[in-house]
Amino acid sequence: MTQHKITDDLEALLDVLPSNIRHAVEKANNSEKLLEIVIDLGRIPTARFVDEEIPLLDKEIVRAEIDHIVERIGDFDADNRAGMERTLHRISAIRNRRGVIVGLTCRVGRAVYGTVDIIQDLIESGKSVLILGRPGVGKTTLLREAARILAENKRVVIVDTSNEIGGDGDVPHPAVGKARRMQVREPMLQHEVMIEAVENHNPEVIVIDEIGRELEALAARTIAERGVQLIGTAHGQTLENLLLNPTLSDLVGGIEAVTLSDEEARRRGTQKTVLERRAPPTFDVLIEIQTRDRFAVHQDIMSAVDSLLREAPILPEVRMRDESGEIKIEKAAPAPKSRNEAQTKTARTRRTLNPSPGELPSTPNPIPNVGAKLQSVRVFAYGVARNRLQQAAKRLGAPAFIVTDIAEADVLVTLRTYYRNREQTIMEAEARGMPIYVLRANSVSQAEQFISDLFNLTEHAPRDNMEDIRDQTQQAIRAVLNGERFIDLPPGSSLVRRVQHEMARDAELVSHSYGKEPRRHVRIFRE
Numbered sequence: 345m346t347q348h349k350i351t352d353d354l355e356a357l358l359d360v361l362p363s364n365i366r367h368a369v370e371k372a373n374n375s376e377k378l379l380e381i382v383i384d385l386g387r388i389p390t391a392r393f394v395d396e397e398i399p400l401l402d403k404e405i406v407r408a409e410i411d412h413i414v415e416r417i418g419d420f421d422a423d424n425r426a427g428m429e430r431t432l433h434r435i436s437a438i439r440n441r442r443g444v445i446v447g448l449t450c451r452v453g454r455a456v457y458g459t460v461d462i463i464q465d466l467i468e469s470g471k472s473v474l475i476l477g478r479p480g481v482g483k484t485t486l487l488r489e490a491a492r493i494l495a496e497n498k499r500v501v502i503v504d505t506s507n508e509i510g511g512d513g514d515v516p517h518p519a520v521g522k523a524r525r526m527q528v529r530e531p532m533l534q535h536e537v538m539i540e541a542v543e544n545h546n547p548e549v550i551v552i553d554e555i556g557r558e559l560e561a562l563a564a565r566t567i568a569e570r571g572v573q574l575i576g577t578a579h580g581q582t583l584e585n586l587l588l589n590p591t592l593s594d595l596v597g598g599i600e601a602v603t604l605s606d607e608e609a610r611r612r613g614t615q616k617t618v619l620e621r622r623a624p625p626t627f628d629v630l631i632e633i634q635t636r637d638r639f640a641v642h643q644d645i646m647s648a649v650d651s652l653l654r655e656a657p658i659l660p661e662v663r664m665r666d667e668s669g670e671i672k673i674e675k676a677a678p679a680p681k682s683r684n685e686a687q688t689k690t691a692r693t694r695r696t697l698n699p700s701p702g703e704l705p706s707t708p709n710p711i712p713n714v715g716a717k718l719q720s721v722r723v724f725a726y727g728v729a730r731n732r733l734q735q736a737a738k739r740l741g742a743p744a745f746i747v748t749d750i751a752e753a754d755v756l757v758t759l760r761t762y763y764r765n766r767e768q769t770i771m772e773a774e775a776r777g778m779p780i781y782v783l784r785a786n787s788v789s790q791a792e793q794f795i796s797d798l799f800n801l802t803e804h805a806p807r808d809n810m811e812d813i814r815d816q817t818q819q820a821i822r823a824v825l826n827g828e829r830f831i832d833l834p835p836g837s838s839l840v841r842r843v844q845h846e847m848a849r850d851a852e853l854v855s856h857s858y859g860k861e862p863r864r865h866v867r868i869f870r871e
Contacts (some may be wrong), residue, residue, distance in 0.1 A: 354378075357433045357450060360416040362409045363390055363851075368400035373493045374573070379480060379679065383412060384438070384447040392831055409803060414450055418512050420445075423505070423531045427512025432488075434508055453511070455519030456482075460489040462639060462663050466629050467494065472574040474595060474626075476581060477633030484575040486507050486555055491551045492521035501547040505534045507694070509553055523551065535563035542567050544747050552576040554596075561594045574627060582632055582640075583648055583660075596630065596645050598622035599653065610786050614729070619653045621646070636663040654698050655748070656726050656769045720745060721798060726755035726769050727762045736791040742799045755795055757781040787849070789842045796839065810843070819845045821866050823852045830869035835859070841866050 354375055362379070370393055371382065377394040384767040389400045417435050420426045424437045432453025437445045437500065451856065466473055467490045477483045479600060490508050494500050504510045510525040511517035524545065528537045541550055544624075550567055555578045568574055578595065580586050587593050602620040609616045625645040632640040640660040641777045644647040651658045662674040702730070720743040725733055730746045737744035745752050756773045763770060763782045774782055781798070783790040814835065821832035833844055840855055844866040848855035855868045 353431050353433075354452060356428055356431050360413050360428070360707055361450075362412050364410070365400055372398060372400075378452050380451040382449055383410065400602045410445060410448060414445060415451075419474060421506070422528070425506045427507045428512030430515060430517065432508070432511045432517055434506070446764045453508070454485060455517065456485050457489065459486055459636075460493060462491065462637075462665055463631055463641070465645075466608065466631070466641070467575065469629075470573055471627065471628035472568055473576075473577075473631060475577045475633065476580075476583075476586065476633045477577070478581055479579065481633050482636050483633060487551060487553055487577055488519050488573065491523040491549075492519060494551075494575070495521045495523035495551050498547060498548040500524065500549045500551060501541045501545050502551045503528065503534065503538050503553075505537075505553065510552065520810075532557075535559040538563040539811065540566060542570055542572055547572060549575060552577065555592065555595065558591050558594070559625070561592055562580075571868070576627070581634075583630055583642060583645075584652060586630075587649065587652065588610055592622070596621075596649050597625040598651075613814070614654075621653065624651065632849055635845045639663045651768070654727075654757045656767070658768050658773065719743070722747045722752055722754045723798075724748075724756045726748045726756060726758040726767065727786070728757050728759060728783060728791070732786070732788055732791040733757070733795070736788065736795045740792060740795050740799075742795050744795055744798065753778065753799065755779045755781060756792050757783065759783050759786060778809060787846075789849075790848045792838075792842055793846075811841075813840055813843065814847065817847045817868075821848060821853060824853055824868055824870060825851070830867050832858075833866045833868065835863045837867040844868075 358369060363579070364763060365381070365633050367387075369375075369378070371748075372378075372393075376785055379392045379394060381391050381400070383389045383405055386404050388402070390397055391400055399407050417428055417744060418426045420437050422684055426435045426437070426441065428435075432455060434451045434453060435451045436451070438447030438449075440446050458469060461474075463486075473490075474747070485552060488688050491500055491502055492511065495530065500508050502516075502520060502525045504525050507513075507527065510520050510523075516523070516525040524547075526537055526541050526545075528868065535557070537552065538552060541547060550572055552564065552574065553576070555561060555576050557562060564574055564576060578586065578592055580592070585594065586596055587599055593599055598621065599618055599619050600622045604614070604616050604617070604618060609618075627645055629650070630642040630645050632642075640662055642658075642660050648660070664672050664674075666672060675863070722745050723733065723749055731800040733744065733746055736742075747853055750756065750769060750773060753773075755768065755863050758767075758770060758776055758780065760782050763780070769778065781794055785792060817833060820833055822829050836844070841864070845855045845857075848866075848868045853868055854871050855865055855866050858864055859865055
């Protein structure tokens with residue numbers, strides 16, 4: 345769908361400017377891309393366009409020129425914003441310490457039809473949608489169009505704090521269609537008007553621009569819990585920015601520090617104190633406006649926040665509009681359609697450390713950049729302690745580099761629990777054909793075993809002797825379980841000792857290594 349842009353009566357804005365500034369704007373001959381005109385006392389006036397900023401005059405602005413504009417526009421509200429009746433233009437003031445206006449930002453207001461088509465299915469889904477973006481990227485324009493479309497079939501109320509959505513004056517601008525508009529006397533009262541809109545006017549949809557205070561975030565949660573769809577905007581660029589904003593983080597559930605049990609900390613491969621989502625998100629869908637024609641969409645905020653806090657972020661869906669106006673959607677790789685398909689795909693890509701009988705794939709995929717030459721490998725750890733992997737690589741002298749972005753990784757290592765739960769990150773790795781190693785436990789010995797297998801460091805260990813070593817270790821374990829205080833096993837290599845320690849731990853016994861190489865050995869005993 346090709347956008348159809350309508351400039352909201354630019355002549356009305358130009359009429360309030362001094363004649364010399366107006367002629368300069370007209371001379372630039374680029375009204376379609378004009379964003380705002382900046383006028384500061386004692387400085388040269390400038391015009392800001394979508395892709396550039398140009399000076400309008402050679403001389404500095406004087407007090408009379410600022411007074412000329414102020415006299416011809418509406419009154420400034422408590423937020424230092426004024427408008428022009430039946431238009432969408434906004435004039436914002438900068439005041440000195442005595443309250444005198446010394447600067448003006450005249451923003452061009454436009455009703456743009458066709459901008460919301462890229463996310464129209466989300467807007468009409470009935471889910472609450474939060475739109476993020478930096479100032480001037482088009483959040484309010486998108487919100488206005490969304491209100492107009494929803495108002496065709498639903499009861500829509502706009503809480504218009506600065507009159508940006510519906511324009512200045514008592515009569516809303518035609519761009520909002522059938523939507524009703526509630527103005528806010530002072531910005532600090534926006535949260536009260538939000539609640540009033542729900543209690544008094546029976547809306548199905550509430551539209552809010554620029555949620556920026558904690559009370560507004562709390563009001564939004566109250567509205568969502570009453571079953572009303574919310575369409576709102578907030579300043580920020582990414583979901584991570586919002587989580588780090590203490591004022592607005594409640595919109596996506598908020599975060600708090602939680603102390604985990606020892607078992608849960610081991611399962612996750614994290615420290616005992618971690619960050620967790622505090623409550624269900626107020627909004628269901630988050631849209632990040634990257635550019636005017638490129639959006640990143642988090643379809644499930646709850647899952648996105650949980651994954652981000654566990655340092656395994658889910659890639660968002662990317663929607664873009666090309667030069668011809670066609671909309672393209674890049675979705676994350678879908679999950680396998682059935683359990684059988686998942687098992688089939690697993691057999692082609694997974695390698696399990698110390699697998700149970702029949703679990704090891706018959707023809708595992710070759711690992712890139714590994715082998716006898718010990719070329720470097722980039723490893724993405726999902727649920728596995730990164731510091732243990734780094735220590736294991738350092739101890740074994742293997743060039744394994746732990747990366748935080750799965751797109752940069754050559755292999756993925758995870759725990760059995762995560763693999764069985766079919767986590768989104770693991771499914772994405774499978775879809776890419778990335779080799780996946782599955783550890784039985786988040787332990788030092790398993791980390792070393794993984795590094796050894798990854799770089800083929802175990803090839804020097806006599807395979808024929810390993811069965812004998814396991815039998816010998818099992819006999820020692822039985823002896824300790826039957827009452828022996830401790831059993832010292834024969835000296836062995838680091839690989840042999842790792843196997844012995846792991847077997848002792850599986851039997852819920854304690855084991856330590858004693859002595860120096862090459863006579864270092866393992867002792868197994870009870871606690």
